[in-house]
Amino acid sequence: MAIKESKTDVLIIGAGPSGYMAATWLSRCGIPFRFIDKRSTEVFSGQADGLQCRSLEIFKSFSESCFDFATLDQSWKVANHMIEMCFWSPDEKGELVRNSRVADTIPNISRYTQSVIHQGNVEKWFEDSIQHFSEGKAKVERPILPVSIKIRDDVDLEDPQSHAVEVLVTKLDSESAKPEQYGQIANGLFRQFDGDQDKFYKDISDGNNEDDYEIIHAKYVLGSDGAHSWVRKQLGIDMEGEQTDFVWGVLDMVPITNFPDIRSRCAIHSKDSGSMMVIPRENDLVRLYIQLKEVERDPGTANEERPFSATDKHVKTKGRIDRSKITPESILKQAQNILKPFSFEMTDLSWYTGYQIGQRVSPKFSKQNRIFISGDACHTHSPKAGQGMNVSMQDTYNLGFKLALVCKGLAKQDILSTYESERLKVARDLIAFDHKFSRLFSGKPMIPNSDMLDGVDLDEFHSVYVEGNKFASGTIVDYEDSLLVSKENALSADADGCTMNKLASKVPIGRRLYSDRIISHADGRPIHMADRIPSDGRFRVLIFCGDVDKNKENLEQLHQFQDFMDSPKSYSKKFTPVNAFADSVIETITIHGSLRDKVEFFDFPEFTHPLDFKRRCDYWKLYAGVGSTYHEGQVDIYETYGIDKQKGAILVVRPDSHVAQVSEFSVDGLKQVDNYFNKFMIPQTENVLPEKAVTVDDTKRFVKPRLAV
Incomplete structure (x- = not known):
């Protein structure tokens, strides 16, 4: 068989x-x-x-x-949402004290x-x-x-x-x-x-x-x-990389303690007993990361061949960590020493582990x-x-x-x-950050006003943590120029090295698009931009046409886009399979800069409110980027993105919400969008899908896959 x-x-x-x-x-x-x-x-x-x-x-x-x-x-x-980070370290007498509190997450870096x-x-x-x-x-x-x-x-x-x-x-x-x-x-x-x-x-x-x-x-x-x-x-x-001699234990348990910050995230450096991080979790649990003293090696593994591991410079001389020496009791004892003079016991232990710090x-x-x-x-x-x-x-x-x-x-x-x-x-940026952060965390602290000069400077540790928090959030990942990111029209860089285009001076090209609210023109409902461009595999072209009430020429320009959109050679047609939904590969969304009560829905061109094969109107392609909501205050995404309400701009956003390109609000700007897609998309004129029947029941279309369907 x-x-x-x-x-x-x-x-x-x-x-x-x-x-x-x-x-x-x-x-x-x-x-x-x-x-x-x-x-x-x-x-x-x-x-x-x-x-x-x-x-x-x-x-x-x-x-x-x-x-x-x-x-x-x-x-x-x-x-469990972590709100605060507390730093504890020895004072001049070597006694453990809280020396600062900061926001655990940088305010306004995300809505989470x-x-x-x-x-x-x-x-x-x-x-x-x-x-x-x-x-x-x-x-x-x-x-x-x-x-x-x-x-x-x-x-x-x-x-x-x-x-x-x-x-x-x-x-x-x-x-x-x-x-x-x-x-x-x-x-x-x-x-x-x-x-x-x-x-x-x-x-x-x-x-x-x-x-x-x-x-x-x-x-x-x-x-x-x-x-x-x-x-x-x-x-x-x-x-590539190395393993260190630092060994840490981890406990998930419910603490019994008089330590006052047990429900806040904490970084704790003790004078002589090592370091510890406190992570408050869901359902009364707390996770402790605890620096252990030297853990014994298994002598039977010294000099053994390790065909399935990266090179570890310590292995041949010391052998592998002896796991039997890492127990919940040994980890708890170390935690008690670190937290002195506070008392610490535990109940409801649910999990534990131990690991060596290494960066590879x-x-x-x-x-x-x-x-x-x-x-x-x-x-x-x-x-x-x-x-x-x-x-x-x-x-x-x-x-x-x-x-x-x-x-x-x-x-x-x-x-x-x-x-x-x-x-x-x-990954390399992560390794560099972790290398610095973990060594500062694992090192013995410098005692204020003492003769000990070779310890960890806790002010440096604090600053590394705060700066590293931006990186750790994952929100500032910046992808370089490539097939999928076009920075060629960008004209400036800010203090953080972000690549900008002056047409959208607060939108870093290559980074994820920061989310702020827009208002549905059809029904007045506020929605976050990120929620309007969900992960379903489609690219988005965001047309910021400016204040079309105060700048009538902007509305005229927008109407001129219709001929481009209708052309079989445009991105909106060329890269979509025949008989597929028109927006199922690249979706165009228009965000104007006028107050909703100053302009009417059907003042805008057809591509901002298209009809499908059943002649159903898509009301969710036209939004107001400024104005007052009934329940959620003022909205001005033009200010958030640094877009002028007279000049406007066009943004191309990848399916993973990273900004791919910024171009001007004009037919030439649309042609730049077209050129972006021409580099890597495959024309679909020969890809003919079955024609959609007007009688079909497709009520599940909002949940089913939407890419090229």
Whole structure:
């Protein structure tokens, strides 16, 4: 009997947050994919817990108001919102005191603040979203282990639709598929030290039946399989970086203490007992990151070969950390020493772990634009800055829509190369930040007015934290000029190095579009811009036509756009399949700068309120960017974006809400938009979809995939 073979567009290996984010994108865009994981069950406790502003924005972008099911915005509703950061350190007498309080999240950087909820919740919400978006067709297949992977040499790699990657997988037996564990209390020790997972890739049983194997032929493969990534190792990519001697313990528990700031986030440096971070969580839980004293090494592992790990300069002399010496009791004792003179006990322990601080990054994130790696497979670092889960998800938030566009035949395969160029820079910036932050956190503090001059300057630590908070939020990620980001017309840069165009002087090109409110012209309802451009795979062209009441020529100019929009050679027609919804690849939204009561809805040209195949009017393409709302105060998005109400501007926004281009409000500006899409989009004039029947019941069109349908 021959081994089973199958085909799919994308194969995702590894069901962590990074893999789930990719699967959410693909299901939202209607792309066939497979999603496998070697574990038999989901994660229900422990692991990552921090959600940064940008991640919460992304979750909301998959959670539209028209959906009748709970999606990822549950995270904001359920998580503990962290408001304040407190810094504790020794005073001149060496006694622990609070020396400052700051906002945990930089005010006004986002409409969300940093929050905490355990990873199991996040993964469950991802699963629910994927199930609904795919109408139950997609889910994680467990427990399945990849055995071999290769890019075929008998297919045309230049053909983006060729099934160029071949992956052999096998079902795991029930014993091998059990969640890895160490000891009797729920913990994450199995994942933290090199070599602990290697057994999964050494001893595939020779006795397996052919029925247990399958060859999956995929167009593209994504390895989101963690820090010990099997996919990365098969590609022969070594992580670059180092491991330190700093060992930290983690406890999730309910504290019993007289420490006054236990429900605020805290960074604590003790005089002689190390450092600790306090993370208040949901349901009375608190997470402690606690610096441990030197943890013993396992002498039996000294000088052992480590074929599945990056180079660790300490291994050959010291061996691996002895996990048996890391216990909840040992971690608690260290916490008690750090917090003296405050008392500290715990109850309801739910999880613990230990890890070594290290910073490593992969020099490559892909191979031949066919196999990609993401998340911990690309970068590992300390967890105290709350970046692991967040940057991992943002990796595949960057990649997911690109895979969807290519698999749908809408964009050239070349756009996939921008994944590595955009995300590798983010990973390197993360490693640099974490390297500095973790060492300042782990070092012995300088005592004020003492003779000790070689300790950590806590003023420096404080400033590094505050400055790093901008980076940690994920909101200032800045993608460089590429096929998908056009900075060529930008004329200025601000103090932070952002690339601007004077037509929209507060909109950094390459960064995510900051969200502020606009007002629906049809019904007066205020809505956040981000909620009007959700994650469904489509590009947006935002036309800011200025104050058309005070500048009548602006309305005339807008009417002149109609001929351009109607031309079969324009971006609005050329890149959309025949018989698809006109806005299903590139959506044009108009935001005027007049008061709603000064202009009428039908004063505007047809493309701002188009009719579909049933002659239904789309009322949600025309907005007022200024004015007074009935319940939410004043709105002026022109001021927010630095757009002149006479000159106007046109913004191109990518499916991941990053600003791709800014051009002038004119026909020439529209032609610049056209030139942007011409670089990488594929004309769809030969792609004819079935004609839509006027009698069809398509009431589910707001929830089903919208990309090129």
